[in-house]
Amino acid sequence: MNSVSFGQIEGLFDSSVKLPSIMDELSLGVVIMDLDRRILLLNRTFEVLSGFTREEVWGVPCRDVLRTNICQQKCPVIQAEESNAPVSIEGNIINRERQKIPVRLTAVPLSDVRGNVVGFLETVEDIRPLQQLNDSILQTDSFGQLIGRSSKMKDLFRLIPVVAQTDSSLLITGETGTGKDVLAEVIHKASDRAKGSFIKINCGALPETLLESELFGHKKGAFTGAVNDKMGRLRLAHNGTLYLTEIGDLPLTLQVKLLTFLDDKVVYPLGSTNGFQAEVRVIAATHRNLEQMVKEGLFRQDLLFRLNVVRLHLSPLRERGGDIDLLLNHFLKLFSARFGKRIQGFSQQVRQLLLNYAYPGNVRELRNIVEYASNICQTKLIGMEHLPAYLADVTTVNNEDEGPEAHAFLPISHEGLKKTSGMNWAAIERQLIVDTLVKVNGRRSKAAEILGWGRSTLWRKMKQYGLES
Amino acid sequence: MSQKILITLIESEVAPRFDLATEVLISSLGEDGSIVENKTMVLAHESAEDLCQLILTEEVKVVICGGIEGEFFDYLTWKKVRVLDSVMGPWERALDRFRSGDLEAGAILYDRIERKSHVQ
Numbered sequence: 001m002n003s004v005s006f007g008q009i010e011g012l013f014d015s016s017v018k019l020p021s022i023m024d025e026l027s028l029g030v031v032i033m034d035l036d037r038r039i040l041l042l043n044r045t046f047e048v049l050s051g052f053t054r055e056e057v058w059g060v061p062c063r064d065v066l067r068t069n070i071c072q073q074k075c076p077v078i079q080a081e082e083s084n085a086p087v088s089i090e091g092n093i094i095n096r097e098r099q100k101i102p103v104r105l106t107a108v109p110l111s112d113v114r115g116n117v118v119g120f121l122e123t124v125e126d127i128r129p130l131q132q133l134n135d136s137i138l139q140t141d142s143f144g145q146l147i148g149r150s151s152k153m154k155d156l157f158r159l160i161p162v163v164a165q166t167d168s169s170l171l172i173t174g175e176t177g178t179g180k181d182v183l184a185e186v187i188h189k190a191s192d193r194a195k196g197s198f199i200k201i202n203c204g205a206l207p208e209t210l211l212e213s214e215l216f217g218h219k220k221g222a223f224t225g226a227v228n229d230k231m232g233r234l235r236l237a238h239n240g241t242l243y244l245t246e247i248g249d250l251p252l253t254l255q256v257k258l259l260t261f262l263d264d265k266v267v268y269p270l271g272s273t274n275g276f277q278a279e280v281r282v283i284a285a286t287h288r289n290l291e292q293m294v295k296e297g298l299f300r301q302d303l304l305f306r307l308n309v310v311r312l313h314l315s316p317l318r319e320r321g322g323d324i325d326l327l328l329n330h331f332l333k334l335f336s337a338r339f340g341k342r343i344q345g346f347s348q349q350v351r352q353l354l355l356n357y358a359y360p361g362n363v364r365e366l367r368n369i370v371e372y373a374s375n376i377c378q379t380k381l382i383g384m385e386h387l388p389a390y391l392a393d394v395t396t397v398n399n400e401d402e403g404p405e406a407h408a409f410l411p412i413s414h415e416g417l418k419k420t421s422g423m424n425w426a427a428i429e430r431q432l433i434v435d436t437l438v439k440v441n442g443r444r445s446k447a448a449e450i451l452g453w454g455r456s457t458l459w460r461k462m463k464q465y466g467l468e469s
Numbered sequence: 470m471s472q473k474i475l476i477t478l479i480e481s482e483v484a485p486r487f488d489l490a491t492e493v494l495i496s497s498l499g500e501d502g503s504i505v506e507n508k509t510m511v512l513a514h515e516s517a518e519d520l521c522q523l524i525l526t527e528e529v530k531v532v533i534c535g536g537i538e539g540e541f542f543d544y545l546t547w548k549k550v551r552v553l554d555s556v557m558g559p560w561e562r563a564l565d566r567f568r569s570g571d572l573e574a575g576a577i578l579y580d581r582i583e584r585k586s587h588v589q
């Protein structure tokens with residue numbers, strides 16, 4: 001087999017160029033095979049990775065050379081042939097040196113000038129460095145742009161790699177400013193779809209007709225003003241991730257259309273009967289209570305079920321234990337460097353205030369506070385005078401790890417809110433307990449239910465505020 | 470010397486991965502190298518550990534397989550089992566080559582058709 005050549009490229013340059021010489025320059029392993037999936041050509045990177053040379057394995061079935069754990073079950077080349085589109089899968093190979101190496105495989109059908117498939121190209125990426133990075137991430141206080149060391153965030157960091165490896169629809173819930181967009185992007189980047197597009201669309205930002213065209217695209221002449229064909233975001237997200245933020249604001253009519261897409265994964269642009277099979281993972285996010293919206297008839301229950309295959313909840317900052325301190329230091333370092341300041345930290349009074357503040361706007365609000373203070377501050381320590389004015393009259397809350405949504409949906413009426421202005425959080429909470437107990441004639445279990453707490457939490461808080469009789 | 474040979478199988482070929490094999494052939498060879506018995510076993514599941522255990526309990530002396538992790542190669546070698554790995558091609562051909570004494574690790578036993586236009 002040492003008398004074979006490995007192809008030339010003609011017509012691209014003034015003189016013909018040897019194909020291997022181009023492929024050898026790539027840092028990605030490349031394998032070219034014929035229609036029977038027999039090896040035609042390997043590049044140098046794959047030779048190093050696998051331990052086989054192109055001369056010795058020419059004409060050998062690819063499964064004997066690649067030796068991946070997925071060859072037998074779901075060969076990416078067969079999948080690429082069936083779908084006539086690139087397919088990317090993670091797995092591992094065992095090379096000639098008997099090492100098991102985690103890899104990302106991407107298979108693409110190769111067509112001749114007439115469009116007939118003549119063979120396949122498969123890229124093999126060694127993802128050991130990426131996995132080492134992931135391992136180190138789990139040891140630190142961050143995952144991508146998500147930062148936290150509270151138990152809730154650590155649990156989330158452990159879930160992200162698992163969730164990223166599936167293609168199931170994902171629903172991210174959490175209050176405003178908790179980092180839903182960041183989480184969606186982190187999951188996309190940690191997934192097999194990282195090389196595909198991450199397409200974001202805000203369901204609340206566009207009018208219904210525009211949104212439909214944005215999502216599904218349209219054909220020329222489909223409506224007045226449709227002067228050209230337009231690819232929708234769903235099609236743009238092919239082989240990638242579509243992120244639908246503010247899904248709770250999606251109009252009911254579009255909810256039906258989205259549901260149909262989630263069921264059969266075919267995109268029909270407006271005015272067209274020709275569908276496109278889109279390989280898209282859908283991630284949706286909302287700060288709204290979708291279950292409640294279903295009850296009120298504002299959100300389709302079947303769509304909720306379809307999106308809610310995997311659900312991740314981002315806890316509000318006030319429930320994230322020691323994360324406030326971590327985030328304060330992180331953003332201070334970030335903005336000090338960005339604005340060219342030499343700010344060393346916060347004064348004791350400011351730190352105390354910021355650690356006890358309730359952060360209704362969550363991480364986004366904390367970030368803005370630090371950005372504002374870093375801008376204003378001309379000294380080495382951020383003092384009270386550098387904080388936004390509204391913080392002068394703050395309500396504070398203890399940062400204990402309290403039950404989920406402990407304060408997220410507090411049943412305070414507008415009158416109640418007026419009554420509480422000027423009170424600190426402890427006083428508001430005490431008043432809230434008293435009001436609720438009065439309303440339910442002292443029945444603690446009923447009061448706990450209304451407040452969204454367990455009976456023991458209510459008892460603990462009553463004891464804390466001296467309300468025990 | 471009579472001995473037992475184990476070949477990991479996928480259809481009629483040597484399985485590309487030791488740890489993913491679900492079928493094996495155990496061939497008992499007589500003193501003169503002739504085949505006394507060929508026994509095919511379907512394994513309950515894929516497992517390199519269970520396969521190593523089977524090799525030891527069946528007192529196999531030689532394993533012919535495709536890719537194998539270093540950990541299992543070293544273990545079997547330590548247990549005095551000879552491992553001929555990275556063998557590619559039909560298992561019958563591998564067994565014949567072994568019996569005639571010219572099978573080595575890394576042997577490629579496929580018939581390869583020469584290309585029409587690219588052979589220099």
